[in-house]
Amino acid sequence: MATVSELYEARVKAGQLAPDDAQRGVLPALDRLVRDLAARPAPQAQKSGWLSRLMKPGNGAADTPPVKGIYLWGGVGRGKSMLMDLVMDAAPLDQKRRVHFHEFMQEVQGALEAVRKTGQQDVVRPVARSIAEKVKLLCFDEMQITDIADAMIVGRLFQILFEEGVTVVTTSNRVPEDLYKNGLNRQLFLPFIALLRERLEVIELASATDHRQNRDEGGQVWFTPADSIARSHMDLLWREETAGAPAQPLMLEVKGRKVEIPEHVGRIGRASFWELCGKPLGPADYLAMAEALDLLFIDSIPRLSQSNYNEAKRFVTLIDALYEAKVRLIASAADNPERLYAEGEGAFEFERTASRLHEMRDADWGRG
Ligand SMILES: Nc1ncnc2c1ncn2[C@@H]1O[C@H](COP(=O)(O)OP(=O)(O)O)[C@@H](O)[C@H]1O
Ligand SMILES: [Mg+2]
Incomplete structure (x- = not known):
């Protein structure tokens, strides 16, 4: 099984990527993530017997804490999404999903709405659980929060996802502390930032190169x-x-x-x-x-x-x-x-x- 570094260097060798020292600088952290995921016990082994399940905090929660995720942030065109794609390719598990953060939050809001209609009090937990049943690695492209409805639920949602053993990798243009900057009721959002800091390794991709600007211009559009x-x-x-x-x-x-x-x-x-x-x-x-x-x-x-x-x-x-x-x-x-x-x-x-x-x-x- 290839590491992220190996995938990256293979692409450099094939001429698909230009070598970029800043990108190379974050590869060890991405390799660490993939290694930890590989070392994690298989999901079947975690779901041992009804007794141990009853003893667990979240009832269905994982025995082992989830692998510490990654929050990769930096300017545009630096290669964040490209690196995340390499993580997706290298991650040794089937229950993985890459999704644009916007799109994911829309699905979540839709699911919350559906649960609300059933008259349940706690709507976030069942939605988070059903996500965690399907995926153990969630890769988000472009975490950004501008919507107050999203801002008010992400803390609880991700708390439960983490409890349920989900590992999160995300890209963002901003450092966590700048998410939902100047947003309404921002104080209610701050625990989410603390949670990200606790559960994810925060890394800046400080490349000098905007790889997008380097691409050739085509016919005029x-x-x-x-x-x-x-x-x-x-x-x-x-x-x-x-x-x-x-x-x-x-x-x-x-x-x-x-x-x-x-x-x-x-x-x-x-x-x-x-x-x-x-x-x-x-x-x-x-x-x-x-x-x-x-x-x-x-x-x-x-x-x-x-x-x-x-x-x-x-x-x-x-x-x-x-x-x-x-x-x-x-x-x-x-x-x-x-x-x-x-x-x-x-x-x-x-x-x-x-x-x-x-x-x-x-x-x-x-x-x-
Ligand atoms: N080292 C590199 N060499 C060549 N092209 C690259 C390199 N890194 C990224 N790119 C390309 O540059 C563009 C921008 O990269 P992307 O990962 O989308 O940046 P970001 O997500 O940081 O905005 C993409 O088309 C990507 O494939
Ligand atoms: Mg991107």
Whole structure:
């Protein structure tokens, strides 16, 4: 069985990765995790007899404490997600799952809602338990907490997950202490930070290189400024991509609501920024769009700032969903990604989005 270091060095040797000393610096911690997971007793051995199960604190909780996880944080494009993928590949167990944190929390909120309907008092515990029954290693990409509903439950949720023997590996753009920064009722969130510090090894990936910026630019898919010239380029590409077929609105059903993309031909969609981000849509809506499309044209992305903060926030969520689903993007915008949200509250979060937009401009991006 290969260690994370071995997988990494094999990729360097094959020319798939450029050697990066900062990345190499965190490999020993990732190797430690995989080694500890391998040394852990098999799950069957833990579920010995009804008596020992009764004696355990959480009734179904594991005998042995879970392997200490990893919280890998650092700037965008440093290779956090790539390293986490190597951990996933190397981890010697079947019950493992890699999921975007956003998506995971949505599933959790959905499950909580379902349990609430049954009238139970404690809704978090059954949900956490059913997760822990299925997975022993949870790898989250991009832990970030902006939603108060999430902020108020993560402490308890993860406490139970840890009690039930789940190991967590996560990436984040921020040090734990900066999660949910300036959030409402933040004092209620602080125990979660303490829990992360206790249960996870916190490591900074302080690479000097943004590997995304180093990738080659492909054919033009980002038109700026969003003027009439950009519009005619977009129209031309639209006709090419759709082979001139007539477009129709695409109606998606999300949690019983209708969500519309104004124009589509097959799995190619087109909408303006305002049609996508000017309405109160949420992550579920954007995930559904990403699911339904291979290519999205977005017209007229404006400059973003505090004055259109809600729209900007939705745009971040939209791009996350498109990025995760590897949807291709063709857009016209007021400026280049890194200058779209230049300053003010929210600009920090946007750095990652800008970096992703850069990556999505690559010729070889996407599944189509
Ligand atoms: N050492 C490396 N050499 C070449 N490409 C890399 C290297 N590390 C990361 N990449 C690539 O750079 C891009 C950004 O890496 P990623 O892991 O997504 O960064 P992060 O999660 O820190 O934002 C990805 O396409 C990834 O495959
Ligand atoms: Mg990442």
